Amino acid sequence: MADIATTGTAAAAQTNEPLIRVEGLRKSFGSLEVLKGIDLSVNPGEVVTIIGASGSGKSTFLRCLNLLETPDAGHIWFHGQDLTAERCNINKLREDIGMVFQGFNLFNNMDVLDNCTLAPVTLKKMSKAEAEKVAMEHLTSVGLEKFAHAAVGRLSGGQKQRVAIARALCMNPQIMLFDEPTSALDPEIVGEVLEVMRKLAADGMTMVVVTHEMAFARTVSDRVVFMDKGVVLEDAAPAELFGNPKHQRTREFLSRYL
Ligand code: ADP
Numbered sequence: 159m160a161d162i163a164t165t166g167t168a169a170a171a172q173t174n175e176p177l178i179r180v181e182g183l184r185k186s187f188g189s190l191e192v193l194k195g196i197d198l199s200v201n202p203g204e205v206v207t208i209i210g211a212s213g214s215g216k217s218t219f220l221r222c223l224n225l226l227e228t229p230d231a232g233h234i235w236f237h238g239q240d241l242t243a244e245r246c247n248i249n250k251l252r253e254d255i256g257m258v259f260q261g262f263n264l265f266n267n268m269d270v271l272d273n274c275t276l277a278p279v280t281l282k283k284m285s286k287a288e289a290e291k292v293a294m295e296h297l298t299s300v301g302l303e304k305f306a307h308a309a310v311g312r313l314s315g316g317q318k319q320r321v322a323i324a325r326a327l328c329m330n331p332q333i334m335l336f337d338e339p340t341s342a343l344d345p346e347i348v349g350e351v352l353e354v355m356r357k358l359a360a361d362g363m364t365m366v367v368v369t370h371e372m373a374f375a376r377t378v379s380d381r382v383v384f385m386d387k388g389v390v391l392e393d394a395a396p397a398e399l400f401g402n403p404k405h406q407r408t409r410e411f412l413s414r415y416l
């Protein structure tokens with residue numbers, strides 16, 4: 159099996175292959191069918207925003223992308239490798255796909271720096287010194303270098319989420335998945351997290367972002383995907399999706415944000 163990390167984005171760019179290609183993805187929980195055949199591609203360097211009502215399957219979809227949920231049917235190719243194949247190396251995959259959750263998922267009993275170095279040291283076998291050097295670079299990029307030795311519990315929500323982003327970046331991922339990263343934050347600190355994400359997008363990171371921040375979706379994404387009841391109802395450039403939505407359901411959803 160080709161090593162995902164060494165084949166990398168360059169290989170995907172050369173072949174014009176999407177970084178991620180999803181076909182016919184289905185997922186049920188008991189009798190509840192949550193994903194009803196999702197098709198979606200994400201190209202290297204693209205920022206794709208997913209919007210849709212609560213319960214439409216956005217989180218389940220994102221979690222399927224790094225196999226936090228096991229798809230029932232369909233395929234997910236990452237660099238042309240089928241993640242739904244039995245021989246897929248899940249741990250290797252998770253090193254390449256960074257994920258940021260609504261609830262931060264930080265280790266509150268560790269300081270900021272240790273949160274950032276834990277996975278590189280334990281999973282990537284990086285030396286502690288090297289991991290700390292990398293972590294300090296990412297903490298600087300999210301504006302938190304002065305908080306490296308702070309206890310996570312003492313940080314604000316916005317600072318915690320910026321640590322979570324820095325921590326994910328420490329694994330040098332090829333794509334970052336964000337699941338409503340600002341939904342748990344007080345309105346006045348949402349902006350500082352969006353700003354970090356905006357910078358990451360400008361630096362060329364491939365990103366899939368589930369969000370209700372329509373201004374971010376409109377101004378930062380290359381494509382906006384509207385999910386409704388387990389299907390992709392629309393997938394278009396932001397100007398098209400916001401300016402000329404095709405479906406009544408999309409119009410109804412967007413009207414809540416006017
Ligand atoms: P969204 O992120 O768009 O709000 P989710 O993907 O979280 O939607 O959830 C879609 C549906 O699947 C909801 O009805 C939710 O209750 C259900 N669901 C999600 N995860 C589970 C689970 N682990 N077990 C059972 N039901 C689930």
Ligand code: MG
Pocket residue numbers: 216217218337338
């Ligand atoms: Mg969700």
